[in-house]
Amino acid sequence: MPNTQPQLSIKQLKYFAAVAHTLNFRRAAHQLGISQPTLTNQILKLEEGLQLTLFERSRNGTMLSADGRELLNHAEQILNTINEFQSVARELSQGPKTTFKLGIPPTLGPYLLPFVLPQLHHLYDKLKFYVRESAPNELHAGLYKGDYDLIISPLAGLPSDFVVEPLFTEPLKLVLSSEHPLSENVFVEPDSLKGLRILTLEDKHHFHHQVLDVCNELGAELQRDYEGTSLDTLRQMVVMGMGAAFLPGLYVHSEMHNPEALKVCEIKNKPILRQHALAWRNTSPSRVFFRELADRFRRIIQARLNHVVEVYNP
Structure with missing residues (x-):
């Protein structure tokens, strides 16, 4: 029946x-x-x-x-x-008609978002981002708790249960005082870094640990007694001759326009890179749009910053 x-x-x-x-x-x-x-x-x-x-x-x-x-x-x-x-x-x-909470590290946000957000606003006129800066570990914890809807974070160290879309790879540049002997070279030999005093940020930043790995590999000396609180602080300490620093390529592009007191160099045949990704919870109701958003991020960065970074090609 x-x-x-x-x-x-x-x-x-x-x-x-x-x-x-x-x-x-x-x-x-x-x-x-x-x-x-x-x-x-x-x-x-x-x-x-x-x-x-x-x-x-x-x-x-x-x-x-x-x-x-x-x-x-x-x-x-x-x-x-x-x-x-x-x-x-x-x-x-x-289309999206809401405000999303976006988390991003302070070593990236101010030097990336001004190139991206205006273009996104043009594409999605109802879309808004409430942006907060924090160290990567705090971003990961905040995404778990719902403090953020999505984050931009270093690809290394992102939890495996997040949905992750790689965005681009950014070089780290060696920045020296113009009075330093090595500043005469655009490309510095790796052996020249042995014993070189390197300044970096506090260890809560992923950036700190990447610089530490570089120092350990090349024999440079990380100056733990003089850790900076921002990239601007590092730059000023380099100007005062307290040491050299590795600074992100987007920061150099955004903030350092032909500085007389500094010289931007690269390590010969040894590029130092960091990768960035967009991440969100796999349960997010906006996950379909977030994939579209990741593609938009890549397209905009490719169009505006391809001379500074290398965009991921899925």
Whole structure:
């Protein structure tokens, strides 16, 4: 015989969840914007369709039955999935019309975003970013907790359970005081770095650990007693002759225009690179759009900064 059991509706599940959380039909009806008789009638139809009693009703109030408690979590999972489906469908049909929380390291954000965000705004006029800067480990923790919707982070060290889209590779440049003997060379021999005093940022930055690895490999001396708090601080310490520094290519491009007191060099036959990626939670309802956004990032960076960085080609 065909199954004559009435079909459930999303509306009934929504009504069931509302009553389950308030344990009060009048209050739930007010929250839903419907009349109490309408709500009561729909819950009764749901119970008849399921052939279960979802609520215990008495003069003392309303309580979830054992069956109701068992089904509530499943109902909420279905409702969450429907909400996510509708959110993705809305973005696909209308484009993004919201504000996303974007996290980015302070060694990258000020020197990348001014080239990218205006172009994104032109493409998506309703899209906005609330940008916060933080060290990579703090960005990862914040993305887990929901403090960020997506982050730009060094590719190395990104947790494997994030969705990751590589964006580009950025060189690190050796910056010396113009009075340093090595500053006469555009390309510095690797052996020349032995014993060279290198300044860097505090160890909470991924950048610090990359510079430390370079120093260990080439025999340079990392100056832990004089760690900078920003790239500008490092540059000023180099000007004062306190040591040399490795500075990101985008920083050099953005902030150092023919400085008389400094010389930008490279290590001969040994490029030093850092990779950046866009990352988000794999459960994000905006994950379809975020993939599109990663492609937009790459296209804009390729068009505006291809002489500074190498864009990832998926």
